[in-house]
Amino acid sequence: MPNGDEGQGATIYEVAQRAGVSIATVSRALRGTGPVAARTRERVLKAVEELSFTPSRLGVSLAQGRHAANGIVFPDLSGPYFAEVLLGYEEVASELGRSVLILSTRGRAAVQDLVRDLVGRVDGMVIFGRTVEDAVVAEIVRTGMPLVMLARDPVDGVDVVSSENVESAEALAAHLLGHGYTTFALAGADDQGDVTQRWTGVRRVLTGHGIRSPEPLPCEFTVEGGYAAGRTLLGGGSRPEAVICADDQVALGVILAAEELGLDVPGDVAITGWDDIMTARHARPALTTVRQPMRLLGARAAWALDELITGARTAPSCQILSTQLIVRSSCGPHPLEEK
Amino acid sequence: MPNGDEGQGATIYEVAQRAGVSIATVSRALRGTGPVAARTRERVLKAVEELSFTPSRLGVSLAQGRHAANGIVFPDLSGPYFAEVLLGYEEVASELGRSVLILSTRGRAAVQDLVRDLVGRVDGMVIFGRTVEDAVVAEIVRTGMPLVMLARDPVDGVDVVSSENVESAEALAAHLLGHGYTTFALAGADDQGDVTQRWTGVRRVLTGHGIRSPEPLPCEFTVEGGYAAGRTLLGGGSRPEAVICADDQVALGVILAAEELGLDVPGDVAITGWDDIMTARHARPALTTVRQPMRLLGARAAWALDELITGARTAPSCQILSTQLIVRSSCGPHPLEEK
DNA sequence: TTGTAGGCGTTATCAA
């Protein structure tokens, strides 16, 4: 097809000229937004075909005042948790006709600027808890940008989608108490995020049983971070009977540290995770954890955001998705209290 | 700050008016693209501040004729492989001042349309092998859109970034032969993708040793897919001594199937994976696999794409990243041939 | 049923 017309870059004007009509007619014919005579439409479509015309997204967006795109901000994509949530988000957003822009804040210096740039590219966005400073979030809200926050404490006037954390943490703690453990350590910490909620639940149960609530040991939410935490928690003199970890990756790291210290899991120390990532099931020992619906989390966020963008809903909503305690072998042989 | 001005939506005209200058001057002052008197600049910046003006991304893009954004198309984000690659890609793209749009083709009907839409939003894009039909790729190339393909056979005139597959597959096969295994099965198949390259390497070594090359059994590249394949391969009468899997997730599924069939891994059957995802190390038994630099793959793609976009390079390049055989326990007790 | 013309928000050229 060696004709002079480059397939790219044809504008609506060229189409109009070729079809012998005005650009308004081309637009109408293409968008079905007004009456067009059958024969005229044919001519237009033919010209469109011949020039392989695709309306410039920029032009459309500028004229319509919308991007037909959503953003999502997360701290990191390493590890399955964020990837799964993203997958659920993209799937729904795409179904709703919106492209997805991603932004990872991991190790970024000028997060603020990056987020601002993102704001200028989308009709609405999702932000994970512990990703962007409150001040920046407030700024975004002030611009009127539809916003859904994920996995964090409620925020005034903002949509939030979270997994249930407190009650499942209580269930987890209760289960461990059923094993007879009396000394605990907590690995990982965040601020106003989902992990904080988990510790709230754990501590409530522990103190309810007269057990001193331990301070969580901060660490990165990675296997490496867990490993470092594990060395600290298990290498010292007063080793806890059980280590409750902020998530599965941390738990895997703690197990690694335990092995290296010559400790048996769960014989010498019980270890639990959170999320139920794929590895949790295949790990040795298999991880006792709390399963949260990662993909659904993303999907729900996408739907909520859509409601906000279309104006189908204006009042902020707060969704809490239910979770499930998954007992495997890393917390020890099954106690009698078995449910 | 209860003034009437909404922080959002201020245009360059309003800034200009407030500063008592023309929009051209505002633009120059902001972009440093021409001479502006110090006092004038001050006034402009003050107005910008007061109106919290941010240039409309749409306006900028339209005027500059560029999006400052890249796309990436992948089949699925479930499992660590694509997530890791994406992470590397986003990190570099973001550093280069480009936003990242993602598109998953998983289970999508109108992939073609979605990809076309993406094309209209970016300055360049990355496409994983086995994601988009060749015809569509050709169409994209024809538009002049900078394109980098990932993890697939070379394509004429298109940048490709891949991990080394053939040689490492040969090394893997040789290692298994060193164990003394003589009957094999291959789990997973694709078309012109990286898995095909792996089978090429494996078969070359096997036939070189007079061993009949098995046909790969197609399956989804997930744990579930591997499980199904495992049931088929191991449940029948003539069980192979070793199952070489297309990737780690498939291998994990095969292990699951083996366990369920009462088979010991590696006692009754050796199993190997590919990628070296986190789970490979923690699995029981730990997975013998080939490690490929997933993040680097994404990073390299982002750099290559940048060269193409900026025009720093015009000739297509083909990068092959090196991989590493990781021997763990899933292929059996270490043979004497130990390197 | 179709065409004209203004608007969306920038950038950049060319005079002044």
Added chain:
DNA sequence: TTGATAACGCCTACAA
């Protein structure tokens, strides 16, 4: 050093 003004590509009242 500054200001008009023409692109950029499209949508959409409003007129005809």
